[in-house]
Amino acid sequence: MTAAPFAGEVADAAAAHAVGPEYVAAVGKVVASHVRNELAGAAAFDEPAIALAPAPKEKWLACRIAMEEYGHHLKFQRLATDLGLEDATAGRPMTVFDYRLTSWVEFVVLKALVDLAEVVLMEELLATSYVPLRDLVVKLLPEEHFHVAFGIAHTRDLLDRPAQRPQVQQAVDDLVRLTVPFFGRSASANNDAFRHWGVKHRTNDEARAEWARRGRAFVEGDLGLSFPDVDPHWNG
Amino acid sequence: MSWKAVDAGGGDLGPARPTAAAALCAAAVVAWPVGVAADDGRRLDLAAVLGAGGRRVQDLLDALSDGDTEVDVESLARLTPAGPVDLPVDVVALPGGVAATADVDPVWLAEVERRRATLRDSVLAAGRTEELEAALHVAMLVATERLDPTDDADVDAHVASGARLWLLAGAVVSALGGADSDPFAAWAWLVVAGWWPIGPCRGRLVVSAA
Structure with missing residues (x-):
């Protein structure tokens, strides 16, 4: 890795390879994480939610969301192929995808909080040095914002029935705990490389803190529930 | 034998796979019509792949x-x-x-x-x-x-x-x-x-x- 941070823009895959293998590796890791996580999210959460929906309207909204998430996986996969990544689906998705969805309550809280984490990570890529990744994120973010807005609106609806407050609070507690590692460790050589090459600009802790700030504003300020303490510093 | 998903002009839509159906599953972009091409030059449309x-x-x-x-x-x-x-x-x-x-x-x-x-x-x-x-x-x-x-x-x-x-x-x-x-x-x-x-x-x- 060169000493001075990279400050340029990289127009396409050929230009990325011209910058060098370290740049391709850095962009490739970010792209591959989205390839895996969009697919894992669609398979673990969105598709099962279609069957958990309480009414036709919710079922069909969940269907649209599932298809959009799967589409995001494919679009990131295309970026990975263009970059020449061997197999972007290899490797383990993040631990939050180990969560076993069992109820509609869990699904809507998940869309409000876990998809918010995805939004925080994607928003940072609006300033990435790799232009194809930036262009893709510009296209995908409106759909991701819709998914979060869906989660927020339907979580609010659930709280119209006070009896559901404990279940919503439990989902918040479980999902916040599982989402903390989503941003990576505080001491991260990968994140150092991402920032050196201008692929990302925030540390993992800064991204985690931003997610916690926005999540807390929704859970405590909007819902009147409690948001668990989140230490932005996390090393597993 | 390997297959790739291709668009109407024969352009690649995804990586090579051992079966025609698997090649379609590996296509990561939208194109219609879509088909597959074998490495021996054979071409099949979607209907033929699906049976x-x-x-x-x-x-x-x-x-x-x-x-x-x-x-x-x-x-x-x-x-x-x-x-x-x-x-x-x-x-x-x-x-x-x-x-x-x-x-x-x-x-x-x-x-x-x-x-x-x-x-x-x-x-x-x-x-x-x-x-x-x-x-x-x-x-x-x-x-x-x-x-x-x-x-x-x-x-x-x-x-x-x-x-x-x-x-x-x-x-x-x-x-x-x-x-x-x-x-x-x-x-x-x-x-x-x-x-x-x-x-x-x-x-x-x-x-x-x-």
Whole structure:
């Protein structure tokens, strides 16, 4: 890795390879994480939610969301192929995808909080040095914002029935705990490389803190529930 | 022998795979028509890769892509995926359609789900898992783009789009199931013609302009 941070823009895959293998590796890791996580999210959460929906309207909204998430996986996969990544689906998705969805309550809280984490990570890529990744994120973010807005609106609806407050609070507690590692460790050589090459600009802790700030504003300020303490510093 | 998904001009859409169906599943971009090419130069269209029922899937996606299919809404609407329904057909605007979803007959909807699951099980039992995955992958890849809500914040448009995708996925399963009287066919043609058939709601059969 060169000493001075990279400050340029990289127009396409050929230009990325011209910058060098370290740049391709850095962009490739970010792209591959989205390839895996969009697919894992669609398979673990969105598709099962279609069957958990309480009414036709919710079922069909969940269907649209599932298809959009799967589409995001494919679009990131295309970026990975263009970059020449061997197999972007290899490797383990993040631990939050180990969560076993069992109820509609869990699904809507998940869309409000876990998809918010995805939004925080994607928003940072609006300033990435790799232009194809930036262009893709510009296209995908409106759909991701819709998914979060869906989660927020339907979580609010659930709280119209006070009896559901404990279940919503439990989902918040479980999902916040599982989402903390989503941003990576505080001491991260990968994140150092991402920032050196201008692929990302925030540390993992800064991204985690931003997610916690926005999540807390929704859970405590909007819902009147409690948001668990989140230490932005996390090393597993 | 290996296969790649290709577009109409023969351009690669994905990586090489050992079977034609697996190559379609690996295609990561939207292109219609889509086919496969073998490394010995052979070319197959989607229908040929899918086998029995594949032509029905290809015809539906052709019509969806053309976007100018005309249909007899009233007669097709009564041939619901849960069987014929003899109710007055009520064609409503999108907001009225979304409002009607709250009144969809749950027994009717459960029967649609049951038939869809039975058809899926029969396709899988016939050892056609790979073909089913390829058909759904291609159909949803094409349809998710074609049925994309214009406004990313429009909830009603997302409900209609999701419902139409759900019906199309059912139609793909049903087509591969190969039944002579395909229960999803009539509503699939409504969907590709730009309609959203919703179901029996309080004594009327509601169809919305999507």
